[in-house]
Amino acid sequence: MRRIKDNALSLAFLVMFLLALAGQAWSGAIHYNEEQLVNGLQPVSVWAYVTSSSFAVDVAENWQSEYLQFLLFIVLTVWLVQKGSPESKQPGEEGPETDHEQLVGEHAEPDSPRWARVRGVRLWVYSNSLGLVMGTIFVLSWLAQSVAGLAAYNSERITDLRDPVTWGWYVTSSEFWNRSLQNWQSELLAVLSMVVLSVYLRQRGSPESKPVGAPHHATSVEG
């Protein structure tokens, strides 16, 4: 029970993620089958739908934009600040900071991660591991979107009595960029809103907010 409580935030998001993914699969299959019937084609099972390129491209295009959002947030907040935002460092603290501040090398503490205590490539990799992993997932998700999107798009083109296209044609097409950019703009707006609104608005008890009584100009203060 203690273990569940200590990991409640991760578990809550994991459960909500799985429920939402299952809901997307179920509702997506219903929508897909409505279109199949309109086009005089056979309905498909939920399993057939979740293993189709239509489902894969819808999942991948959302994943890539979410990971891009967090990648940008993680990396840009190293170098850019927003005065008054709890999401930002103090103005003047831009950059990767000193080894003393980051507790690496000889400044590491007894319980510091092992790769934080060594020098060289391992320290560089571990120092950037969050961004590297988020960036890798972004690139792979975007690549998956392009491949699944090509399959779904070509299936549609054949249905419309048109020749299928190549991957190179697809990734430079308006279809691919429209799918990507419509997700990116919403993610970027959400981050902008979070950074700016958190200067003036509060959520009592949330570490994503400043304390309710903290002044608007206080930066890097979490409640």
Place this chain on the structure above:
Amino acid sequence: MRSPFAIAALGLALALSAGCGVDTASPARAAARFHTAVAAHQEAVACALLTPKTAEKLPDPDETCAQALAALKLGPGGRVTGVDVWGDDALVRMAGDTVFLHQFSDGWRVTAAGCEPRHDLPYDCEVED
């Protein structure tokens, strides 16, 4: 989430959408069977190879699918020169025709045939849904 999961997800997406081991022979056979039936004046057999929607749309109100297909006098299909399969849809290029098909639970059916390409526009087909 860790990168191995993303790699697995990518692999799944690639396998599912790129279609590893795609069966191009079945749609090619279905297209060839359709044209063989038309050439042999077995229009009823050819009509049975059309999708229900295409077979329904082809005839005028006072004729059958077979009569409508016979009246079209489709040219010979010839040998298969190329097959594209994407999901449940396929395009079979033949020496004398381009045939569009969709996969049903009982096999591939023809959605359009007797098709002429039009530059980046949908093919102009004598039989279509």
